[in-house]
Amino acid sequence: MSMEQERGIESSIIECAGVCKSFKTPEGEHQVIKDFNLQAKENEFLVLFGPGQCGKTTMINLIAGFEKVSGGSLKFMGKEITKPDPSRGVVFQSTALFPWMTTMGNVEYGLKMAGVKKEERQKRAQNYIDLVGLQGFEKSYPVQLSGGMRQRVGIARAYCNEPKVMLMDEPFGALDAQTRYLMQEELQRIWEAEKRTVIFVTNNIEEALYLADRILVLTNCPATVKKEYIIDLPRPRNLVSPEFLALRKEITGIMDSTL
Amino acid sequence: MKKGVLKYRTSDKTVNAVCACIAIGLFLILWYWGTAATKLGMMIPGPIEVLQAIGRGLFGKVGRHSIIAHVGYSMMRVMVGFAIGSLVGVALGLLMGWYGIAEAIFNPLFRIIRPIPPIAWIPISIIWFGLGEDAKIFLIFLAAFSNTTLNSMAGAKSVDPEVINAAKMLGASERQIFTTIVLPASVPSIFAGLQVAISSSWATVLAAEMVRSSEGLGWMIVAGMNNNDMIQILSGIVMIGIVGFILAIIMRKAEEVLCRWNKSGE
């Protein structure tokens, strides 16, 4: 733990200390996040692993700056987070693509808002469209794409702004098992090609173990970090290696006891 | 089984077209038979006389102008009033949907003004603008304006908040979000309003012309009544139906093109 903290002080990009979040509801205050601590380091793949409805999306919304913390401190590169910023890209659980824009339109949107000239921004967008494997679908609208392809657009759109941190909220949660495995491999490939700090939310243990450098296991609502696992298995990971299976068993055990 | 039937009924364009032709044909035959073989013939002319009169008048003369010119006069009034009215209506509606304060101010006024049909304003419009074009355009403006505002407001209010978050995350400013997200996301609702607005504008121009004018399809009907010319009245009514039908088709096509993204892939 002390070694972890040292590393954190060195190059911590997101720092979250004692963060709380509660919502006002007709039945009174509803606390969703309680005393949440995390530090995300440069180019680290950090997975938040928690049960359904435990407050994972809320945590992503806080880091993205869509919502304000009710207590504690949440910093990005040393500064309190107050509003959304292109340096923190988000891939949404629901994709949240712009349905009236084509793949190209979606991916180049951030650059367009920043006033980058058309030729330049389309060149850069094309680069990320190629990276996520969507060449040939530049002119397709989201309704014309499959679920997996839509999430690829979402990933390219967030990447195209060259953010420091990528926040991914169960991006593959709505996909069928086969597509989901494929997308996990793809994401690993993309991340190896374009290293970023990634904070990735999931409730799927295999997905967590396949992708993570580090896993934070969350408690049920209100969410707080229950336990941390550093995963230093070689990549790409073998889903049936004894180490993988042992970790899987251990973490699943921990999860169940929090439910 | 049920599902198959439903799919067949809604998706097969040729079947729909054939059904439409058969229905119109049957109606014409019934009209023809009714006027030729029963006492109805003493009250209204048959379809052949009416269609012949339209054919003669199309480029000939009904009063001082051809039917085409009458249609043109009515259309001109509609187009000017509709363009201004829907532009103002859409802009105000989107602002009302996006800025709560604009809704709080304007919405109560709208709930009172909207149920008043545009033709109720005819006397006021004549007092304010006289008997010329301005009064008619004002009425059509009202028809288009009141029918587009609330739909546009509903569109702007129903934009997915996650999509707005996505735009913020990508660095869009408040103004950019309004023009690049709220406006296009509202286009389907805006079109629902424009559809009603165009039919309402068309109905309103005819009413306005019937009250006072010297040309247009509304004039044609009233002049027919004054001359006891049943054929001219019916020619006018048939033309009103045809033009209204074409306007609705144009609007639907425009919607299809602009809202392609809203339908699932072809």
Ligand SMILES: Nc1ncnc2c1ncn2[C@@H]1O[C@H](COP(=O)(O)OP(=O)(O)OP(=O)(O)O)[C@@H](O)[C@H]1O
């Ligand atoms: N704006 C809000 N107002 C009130 N309650 C909220 C709000 N947002 C979230 N909640 C509540 O907070 C809890 C956690 O929600 P959240 O969406 O963060 O969970 P999640 O872990 O992402 O769930 P899922 O697994 O379904 O994605 C839920 O009980 C939800 O009802």
Ligand SMILES: [Mg+2]
């Ligand atoms: Mg969620």
